[in-house]
Amino acid sequence: MSSELLDALVLLEKEKGISRDVIIEAIEAALVSAYKRNFNQAQNVRIDMNLERGTMRVFARKEVVDQVFDARLEVSVEEARRIDPNYQVEDVVEMEVTPKDFGRIAAQTAKQVVTQRVREAERGIIYSEFIDREEDIMTGIVQRQDSRFIYVSLGKIEALLPINEQMPNEHYKPHDRIKVFLTKVEKTSKGPQIFVSRTHPGLLKRLFEIEVPEIYDGTVEIKSVAREAGDRSKISVHSENPEVDPVGSCVGPKGQRVQAIVNELKGEKIDIVNWSEDPVEFVANALSPSKVLEVIVKEEEKATTVIVPDFQLSLAIGKRGQNARLAAKLTGWKIDIKSESDAREAGIYPVDNEKLLSFDEEDELGEE
Incomplete structure (x- = not known):
């Protein structure tokens, strides 16, 4: 022995x-x-x-x-x-x-x-x-499901996909191959336990890194992501190289790159917009595909008032407020959308930059 x-x-x-x-x-x-x-x-x-x-x-x-x-x-x-x-x-x-x-x-x-x-x-x-692969993407195979989880094989271990991390427009069947985002790796008495997600914004970011070489090599940077999984997402992108079109790079020839991601996410719509340091430009871009006439910024409140043509008001707000909500998440600014006619009635449009004086400034001028 x-x-x-x-x-x-x-x-x-x-x-x-x-x-x-x-x-x-x-x-x-x-x-x-x-x-x-x-x-x-x-x-x-x-x-x-x-x-x-x-x-x-x-x-x-x-x-x-x-x-x-x-x-x-x-x-x-x-x-x-x-x-x-x-x-x-x-x-x-x-x-x-x-x-x-x-x-x-x-x-x-x-x-x-x-x-x-x-x-x-x-x-x-x-x-x-697996602890080194937290916040990374992996391909797994659906094994089975119960009332709380779908069990996804990642080779050496089964990961747990909770109900609240599953996309509402997807139905998972055994042996389906799906890409998942590793949200958490825990050490337990029964061994490591891995939680994954299909709804996390990080999944969208990693998918773009896979499909877009310019993002993978750092030429194009994803600045922010806003996502309502299974329905619509927005990402903002930027490149320090003036010769590189960051949006065009993400879309790809004939839309092939973004379409591959849309297919992986079962038809989730994706808006790709240019990031900007200027909140006026960034907020206007974020409300794509609607046209924006004016963005009035209130720096101290981190809030903006956006004026859009009357016929584009519903497009700017989106179905159940989705477009405006995603734009606010993407930019980090509060967004109040007004139609052109309402803005005119309220006297805030058109904006006369020469008349944009605070009461303090006007008092000072009067005293002089």
């Missing part, structure tokens, strides 16, 4: 990266526990394993005392000196107490410990591999 165990430990060290010494320590600790459990012993014992010679021996450690009160833990001076004349009171004597049938128990215990350590090591390897 010992030679087979030694070979197994060498193999585990190579294949699983588990130190042989770590496993031997664990086996020795387990054998101590097994000895006490199987032989109803309370001694302080030590296991001596010699894998090369194929021996496993149990030694009871007893303290040398003048008067013995517990023979399991103590030994008299006289008895100790029969073993070695040099023993003194308070010394510790080791006496072999290996049971006859301890080999069978040892083999069974060693097997259990090795199996447990291998399982722990594999879990650790899987955790290390």
Whole structure:
């Protein structure tokens, strides 16, 4: 048994990266526990394993005392000196107490410990591999589903796709291949647990990185993403290179790049707009596809009032306010949309830049 165990430990060290010494320590600790459990012993014992010679021996450690009160833990001076004349009171004597049938128990215990350590090591390897892939995209295969999750195989492990992270316009069937976004990797007593999403804005961002080489190499940067999964999304893009059209790069020749992403997301509409440092320009772009006449910015409130032609008001707001809502998420600005006629009635359009003086400024001019 010992030679087979030694070979197994060498193999585990190579294949699983588990130190042989770590496993031997664990086996020795387990054998101590097994000895006490199987032989109803309370001694302080030590296991001596010699894998090369194929021996496993149990030694009871007893303290040398003048008067013995517990023979399991103590030994008299006289008895100790029969073993070695040099023993003194308070010394510790080791006496072999290996049971006859301890080999069978040892083999069974060693097997259990090795199996447990291998399982722990594999879990650790899987955790290390997937913790580095948090907020990344992977392709998985749908396995099964219950009332709370869809279980997606990622090869070495099954990931959990919760109901609230599933796209409303999708129906998942076993063996379907889907791309998922890894939102969280947790270490639990049963091994790593991985949660994935189909609705996370990060999924859209990663899909563009895959399909658009200019984004992958950093020539084009995705500045922000706003998404209502399964229905519509908006992304803002920018390039420091004036010769590169960031929107055109994302759309691709004949719309092939963006269409591949739309297909992956089962028809989700995607608006791609130019990012700008100027909130006037950025907000106007974000409300695409509607035309914008004017954007009035209130910096202190981080709010804007947007004037659009009367016939484009419903387009700017969108179905159930979706276009305006996504534009606000994309830009980080509050957006109040008014039609041209309402803005004229309110006296805020057309904007006369020469008359845009605050009351304080007008008072100062009057005092002069």
